[in-house]
Amino acid sequence: MNNKEFTSELSRRLGYTIKDTSELIASLLSDMTQQLQEGNVISVQGFGTFEVKKKAERITINPTTKLRMLIPPKLVLNYRPSSALKDKFK
Amino acid sequence: MNNKEFTSELSRRLGYTIKDTSELIASLLSDMTQQLQEGNVISVQGFGTFEVKKKAERITINPTTKLRMLIPPKLVLNYRPSSALKDKFK
Numbered sequence A, B: 001m002n003n004k005e006f007t008s009e010l011s012r013r014l015g016y017t018i019k020d021t022s023e024l025i026a027s028l029l030s031d032m033t034q035q036l037q038e039g040n041v042i043s044v045q046g047f048g049t050f051e052v053k054k055k056a057e058r059i060t061i062n063p064t065t066k067l068r069m070l071i072p073p074k075l076v077l078n079y080r081p082s083s084a085l086k087d088k089f090k
Helices: A003-014 A018-037 A083-087 B003-014 B018-037 B083-087
Strands: A042-044 A048-055 A058-061 A068-071 A074-081 B042-044 B048-055 B058-061 B068-071 B074-081
Touching: A003 A018, A003 B018, A003 B042, A018 A042, A018 A048, A018 B003, A042 B003, A074 A083, A074 B074, A074 B083, A083 B074, B003 B018, B018 B042, B018 B048, B074 B083
Parallel strands: none
Antiparallel strands: A042 A048, A048 A074, A058 A068, B042 B048, B048 B074, B058 B068
């Protein structure tokens, strides 16, 4: 199910044109992205939770040169499926 | 942003009632779940990709009893953010 199929499925359900549906998705996603950037968690019932987590900085050692490197902390978007959804794939 | 806030934000954008919006989300999610169960990948532009992946079976050894245990293969729902979205959290 690629992006086009997803959009057309949603437009069929909404009774919207493809264009309006695309705009809706884009506007909803930009809103979700902003929420996530502000550090808020987004949870959708029956689907799961999106959260931006900070990965701690860490030190690696290059096995060839033996040089220590500091990997800086970074932010990653994390998704955790709801337990109801997880159970469906058992 | 909990489920209620997500639904009310979406209903505001759609001009739908909360009830209709909840039903829309539920119906869309059940459709997405079915797609995933059939092994299909779902990609949403600017957001990312959902895919059910098979984790291979593996053998673990209980450190106390030294007993070998076979962990059976399992299916897990995997989400990979799009690179555009990843960049927003740098």
